[in-house]
Amino acid sequence: MRPGAERCLFFADYMAWCWAWIICCEEGEDHGRVAVIGAGDRRVADSFTDFVKAHVADSMSVC
Numbered sequence: 001m002r003p004g005a006e007r008c009l010f011f012a013d014y015m016a017w018c019w020a021w022i023i024c025c026e027e028g029e030d031h032g033r034v035a036v037i038g039a040g041d042r043r044v045a046d047s048f049t050d051f052v053k054a055h056v057a058d059s060m061s062v063c
Helices: 048-057
Strands: 008-012 020-024 034-037 042-045
Touching (some): 034 048
Antiparallel strands (some): 008 020, 020 034
C-alpha cells in the first residue's frame, strides 16, 4: 500500500477500471488534489472541481 493511501479516496471511470484516480483526504499541502494512479502516478488537478472541468473539456488531459 502507498504511504498515506488509507487517508485517500480512490475512484475509477465508467469503463470498469480503465483509469483510476485518488483524492487526498489528509490535511496538508496535497489536501483535495487529484492524481491519476498507475504507471507514472502524477497529479492531474488541484481540486475535484478542476478535475471534473478538465475531464469534461478533454478526458485524456487527466489520464
